[in-house]
Amino acid sequence: MISNDIKEITDHYTQGTVLDAIKNGLASLGKSAENVTLEDLGPVDEFHIGGREATGEFLDQLTLSADDHVLDVGCGIGGAARFAAERYGSTVTGLDLTAEYIETGQVLCTWVGLADRITFQQGSGTDMPFADHSFDKAYMMHVGMNIADKVALVG
Incomplete structure (x- = not known):
């Protein structure tokens, strides 16, 4: 059973129209699933303060490599994961937590040819569905504000 806190969060973020809005935005740029690039997705992938530049500066600090399996906690539609x-x-x-974000992220990864390197799973950062030591590195961006139990998140 989903807790009331989790339900409130998922209800808040579920719109049912995220992918359609992205398709419409891309169409206004003359783009479609067949010719969209990672750069084209930038405005929706990095809609946070600092945009793509901030994402790069943040992830550079993790010294990521092709050998790393990385966990993106609170991935949203997967912008940082694609980056x-x-x-x-x-x-x-x-x-x-949000099924619509997971589904949208999977579609966007397919569009830009990254589905072989990125997977998405619905779940909570405070009760992760992964075995210990499943990842080489992990990060979260702009999600801590939505997690009341900080101890469970980092414990």
Whole structure:
């Protein structure tokens, strides 16, 4: 059973129209699933403060490589995961509570040819569905604010 806190978060972030909005935005740029690039997705992939430049500066600090299997906690639609897979060659697993984000992220990875290096799984950062030591490195961006139990997150 989903806790009330988790349900509130998923209800808040679930719109049911995320992928359609992205398709419409791309169409306005003359792009489609057949010709979209990672750069084209930048405005939706890095809609946080600092954008793509901040994502790069943050992930550079992890010294990621093609040998790394990385966990992206609270991955949303997978923008940082796609960035890490493309820039560093890393294999990335994204974890997010919101099913719509997971589904959208999978579609976007297929569009830009990164589905072989990125997988997404629905789940909670405080009760991760992975065995200990499954990943070489992990990060989270702009998700801590949504997790009330910080001890469970980092414990």
